[in-house]
Amino acid sequence: MTTHTAWTHVCSVSDIPRLGSRVVKRADGDVALFRTASDEVFALHDHCPHKGGALSQGIVHGKTVTCPLHGWNIAFETGEACAPDEGCTMRFAVKVEGEAVFVQFA
Incomplete structure (x- = not known):
């Protein structure tokens, strides 16, 4: 059985x-x-795994975002905090077709 996520x-x-x-x-x-x-384009749950800061308010550099609260760096490709910090936020699959951005939320 194949599950199809829109x-x-x-x-x-x-x-x-x-x-x-x-x-x-x-x-x-x-x-x-x-x-x-x-x-x-990458998509992450807008919630730092450290103290719940809004990652959308952070600084984007390379393929990471720095949380505005305590400076944790979160990798876009995995949702993982970069060492020495530990933790993970949910990552969502993204595809871009022309200018259109699509996300798989499930």
């Missing part, structure tokens, strides 16, 4: 500031979309 169109790439973020409000927790300098 892709949800959330915005256009240009709606996410380069080296910035945009928040998708969801009943089960907000999702932060991030855009790197090379226009890659």
